Amino acid sequence: MNNPFARIPEVQEFSLKSTDITNERSLPSIHLSGIFGVPGGEDVSPELSWEGAPEGTKSFAVTVYDADAPTGSGFWHWAVVNIPANVTHLPRNAGTPDGANLPNGAYQLPNDARAARFIGAAPPAGHGAHRYYFVVHALDVEDIGVGAEATPAFLGFNMFGHTLGRAVIVAHAEVKE
Template identity: 45%
Template sequence: MTRPPLPHDFQRPVPAFTVTSTDVPDGGTLAESQVLAGGNVSPQLSWSDFPAETRSFAVTCFDPDAPTGSGWWHWVLFDLPVDTTELPTGAGSGDFEGLPAGAVHARNDYGTKNFGGAAPPPGHGPHRYVFTVHALSVEKLGLDADTSPAAIGGTLGFLAVGRGTVMAEYENE
């Protein structure tokens, strides 16, 4: 079976920058805490070496392997101030502790405005979870929390000046 393309394969190329996580092992397996039924806690993310023209950031988590025909948006967070270079574990979950003022959580594909953990169908095989930090050319996207994840993703593709990712897999056997 051929795996679907990654989300940024459809967007214009931009320079890559460094994204790391103490919770998501790049190329590894998601922890149970990042699974919907296992904790549903957003991971820690840090970023550096982004382009000088960056004016704000957005963070997304996308599963291109979801059996929907259009993937699955797990996390859509934007309007992060340019001086933000890290989100602590749980910033996108619960009481949003550590989330910078002014940041906007858009609706994910679960219909909630937070991080929604991995939940692939049992027996569907491993799914890839692409956590992306988008460096943007504007301070504010001019969108609200009710804008669809796909529309926000398209907007991020046009306004990105850089992009960094970490990716892990999870399988519900």
Template identity: 50%
Template sequence: MAANQPIRTAQSTAGKFTVTSTNISPGGKIADAQVYNSFGCKGGNVSPELSWSSAPAGTKSFAILMHDPDAPTGSGWWHWVVYNIPANVGSLPAGAGDPKKSLLPSGALQGRTDFGDPGYGGPCPPPGKPHRYYVRVYALKVEKLEV
């Protein structure tokens, strides 16, 4: 079941940039709340709460990516893409990945995932080996990515 799959969060190796979550933990299990709610999975499809601090000097914006490198597609599976998060923002609440809720900070955008739409799409791997999920927060030197 997808809720039993491990998740890993990434932190910058430069300086003290730290990423934390009340919903997920490095090497932990994914809660049903974060699991996708289609393709045979019955989770809540709620994006996790994320917080970050001590961004590198010169940070002008942030981006968040969630990726499953173990998906049998040749390039993995992109579950969440958020960019143009203003530099003065240090967290996103749970559920911010739902475009209908308007919980992202002003100016932040969500990119299309491998589910075909913008917004968070939780884990829902096929039966078999556990999948790894990497949630990465990037501190960027530009205010906006023109995507």
């Protein structure tokens, strides 16, 4: 699969950094999935910080997507919505089930495992390297208007006409047989 953003409008890019993950590098084991039994996995979301969002940004959403999952539709690992525009940082482990480390007003949607939390990378053993897209979306609305039970795919549909900018880190994970 190519870039998952290839079929949606191009938008302004801005900067996404992390003290935990690096673009085009392997994910550290704490960001792999313990829930799905990946050795060393702890399901800890990485620290993320961003800057340079487009003028007119009223909120942010964060998504994590495995473009190479053998599902025909990829696999959504995390989605956070309604992050206020004055917030430009999520601490490590912001994706806990209780969401206690998220900014006021922000909340997590259920991922493809139907858990409203961060689930770490879990490529099937022997399937090869998977690409994990960690994305901050700058939006032109304060509230994207999706309910707490919405899917990340539905979020993407709702963001389609509201995305002003996008910041991306693509990290990799592979589980050997």
